[in-house]
Amino acid sequence: xxxxNASAIASRSRMDIYLxxxxxxxxxxxIVILGGLVGILSGLFGVGGGFLTTPLLIxxxxxxxxxxxxxxxxxxxxxxxxxxxxxxxxxVDLRMGLVMIAGGLVGSLAGAGLFRLAQASGxxxxxxxxxxxxxxxxxxxxxxxxxxxxxxxxxxxxxxxEPRKRHHRLVAxxxxxxxxxxxxxxxxxxxxxxxxxxxxxxxxxxGVGGGFILVPAMIYILGMAPRVVVGTSLVMIIAVSxxxxxxxxxxxxSVDIVLAALLLVxxxxxxxYGARLTTRLKPDLLRxxxxxxxxxVALRMALGLxxxxxxxxxIEYL
Amino acid sequence: xxxxxxxxxxxAPLLLxxxxxxxxxxxxxRAIEIRYSFTGAQLLLFGAILYPGGRxxxxxxxxxxxxxxxxxxxxxxxxxxxxxxxxxxxxxRFVSAxxxxxxxxxxxxxxxxxxxxxxVYELGLxxxxxxxxxxxxxxxxxxxxxxxxxxxxxxxxxxxNDNGVEISDGVLYRARISIPSQVPIGxxxxxxxxxxxxxxxxxxxxxxxVRKTGFERFIATAARRHGFLYxxxxxxxxxxxxxxxxxxxxxxx
Numbered sequence: 065x066x067x068x069n070a071s072a073i074a075s076r077s078r079m080d081i082y083l084x085x086x087x088x089x090x091x092x093x094x095i096v097i098l099g100g101l102v103g104i105l106s107g108l109f110g111v112g113g114g115f116l117t118t119p120l121l122i123x124x125x126x127x128x129x130x131x132x133x134x135x136x137x138x139x140x141x142x143x144x145x146x147x148x149x150x151x152x153x154x155x156v157d158l159r160m161g162l163v164m165i166a167g168g169l170v171g172s173l174a175g176a177g178l179f180r181l182a183q184a185s186g187x188x189x190x191x192x193x194x195x196x197x198x199x200x201x202x203x204x205x206x207x208x209x210x211x212x213x214x215x216x217x218x219x220x221x222x223x224x225x226e227p228r229k230r231h232h233r234l235v236a237x238x239x240x241x242x243x244x245x246x247x248x249x250x251x252x253x254x255x256x257x258x259x260x261x262x263x264x265x266x267x268x269x270x271g272v273g274g275g276f277i278l279v280p281a282m283i284y285i286l287g288m289a290p291r292v293v294v295g296t297s298l299v300m301i302i303a304v305s306x307x308x309x310x311x312x313x314x315x316x317x318s319v320d321i322v323l324a325a326l327l328l329v330x331x332x333x334x335x336x337y338g339a340r341l342t343t344r345l346k347p348d349l350l351r352x353x354x355x356x357x358x359x360x361v362a363l364r365m366a367l368g369l370x371x372x373x374x375x376x377x378x379i380e381y382l
Numbered sequence: 383x384x385x386x387x388x389x390x391x392x393x394a395p396l397l398l399x400x401x402x403x404x405x406x407x408x409x410x411x412r413a414i415e416i417r418y419s420f421t422g423a424q425l426l427l428f429g430a431i432l433y434p435g436g437r438x439x440x441x442x443x444x445x446x447x448x449x450x451x452x453x454x455x456x457x458x459x460x461x462x463x464x465x466x467x468x469x470x471x472x473x474x475r476f477v478s479a480x481x482x483x484x485x486x487x488x489x490x491x492x493x494x495x496x497x498x499x500x501x502v503y504e505l506g507l508x509x510x511x512x513x514x515x516x517x518x519x520x521x522x523x524x525x526x527x528x529x530x531x532x533x534x535x536x537x538x539x540x541x542x543n544d545n546g547v548e549i550s551d552g553v554l555y556r557a558r559i560s561i562p563s564q565v566p567i568g569x570x571x572x573x574x575x576x577x578x579x580x581x582x583x584x585x586x587x588x589x590x591x592v593r594k595t596g597f598e599r600f601i602a603t604a605a606r607r608h609g610f611l612y613x614x615x616x617x618x619x620x621x622x623x624x625x626x627x628x629x630x631x632x633x634x635x
Contacts, residue, residue, distance in 0.1 A: 148628045324616060370468070380459065
């Protein structure tokens with residue numbers, strides 16, 4: 065267990081609750097509200113929200129390993145909450161989902177190995193920070209650019225003359241093609257398998273479901289029918305985050321079930337409200353908002369890496 | 383660490399032989415139980431000083447009280463800026479650092495005892511035996527030691543209070559020591575020293591048990607011993623809550 069933040073001694077109130085795995089007391093109301101806010105966002109944008117929960121928990125003073133593991137547990141619940149609606153609408157490609165889950169579970173095992181390696185070398189904080197910045201920065205920028213163009217606030221100087229392909233050239237060149245009817249695709253299962261693998265690694269390392277990577281990748285790289293993208297990614301995230309919770313429980317033993325339950329109570333309720341808000345807001349405005357949030361998290365992480373940290377020293381118990 | 387009570391036991395007959403004063407210490411609680419509502423605890427360490435013949439001496443004596451947690455081996459890492467990024471660059475291992483350490487005295491320790499006595503009895507943060515016989519260069523060890531002490535002091539896990547001990551009429555003493563919520567569990571030891579002109583003339587120890595109870599203990603044990611079932615429970619909980627919310631809200635709309 066590593067401790068980076070010393071800010072654990074929050075103001076005391078009757079809402080304080082002791083976390084038996086994190087070994088510290090937190091304000092229960094604060095955690096529920098945090099879960100609720102992230103839940104609203106995840107309902108709005110169809111992402112698990114792990115990319116927000118984990119950093120916020122770490123800023124609050126929860127040991128990073130506990131934050132990552134418990135956020136993973138919360139993602140399962142948040143995604144279940146949203147998947148039913150998609151199931152009813154037939155917005156899930158089960159075959160594609162199963163292939164990605166297979167890749168994801170292998171990826172989470174690989175991720176657990178990487179986690180241990182990074183932890184042993186003492187660089188886990190930096191690895192987490194760099195990965196966050198490297199992933200969130202380009203995705204946030206892309207999303208923002210798309211949204212700004214779609215909203216008509218800015219017109220790109222030159223529209224690409226290149227005709228839009230069904231899916232990425234690299235994906236098309238892979239062998240053993242399968243038919244995925246629901247996605248309207250005829251492509252090699254190796255591509256979704258690899259995508260699942262990457263998402264699985266990220267789930268273990270960063271405590272994120274990977275929805276914010278899966279969704280764009282499924283649209284732009286695999287070329288899936290947009291109708292089934294969100295539902296399929298949710299099914300995949302549920303399975304992989306549940307598997308990751310198991311891996312954390314068996315290896316790092318840092319899943320704090322009390323912390324996860326508090327996050328979930330807020331999260332699942334928030335997700336329902338978020339899902340309702342979606343129907344009232346313009347989708348492009350939503351994407352703009354999500355882009356801004358992702359960029360802010362990325363910038364905060366980048367500052368954390370480059371600014372002189374509050375704590376030069378950190379302790380790891382043996 | 384284990385040698386201290388033995389050492390004190392050896393000293394005891396000497397002290398008795400001199401018919402010097404004796405300490406009768408007590409603690410407000412023998413055990414600290416960590417429950418769901420635990421936000422830290424306050425311990426009152428108090429007691430009486432018994433003088434032979436009941437005569438209180440004319441010059442005031444000093445009392446130093448300390449509370450020490452179990453030994454917790456740890457690695458301290460130091461961040462340095464490398465290629466524009468702050469990352470852990472150097473580390474140092476402390477084998478015998480206490481998980482918790484608080485010392486209180488009736489006036490600044492430096493005025494009560496000399497350096498040698500302070501070092502022998504581990505009085506004061508600067509005198510903690512964090513790592514016996516570490517092979518590192520002294521400056522490096524010192525740098526990491528300072529870093530560790532500073533970090534843990536701000537976390538409330540190490541504390542030094544220069545006027546935390548109150549002595550009434552030279553006979554009764556009391557000290558209040560607070561323990562933050564993130565203390566590790568284990569057997570803690572309190573030590574009380576009566577000091578006269580820089581010399582320890584009486585000492586007494588007592589134990590305090592810090593443990594998780596009830597639900598907290600159940601969870602911590604389950605996570606450690608039954609990882610598979612624990613993980614399964616976490617997954618079922620999250621699936622259930624997610625499904626529950628969806629069902630509840632789905633019906634209403």
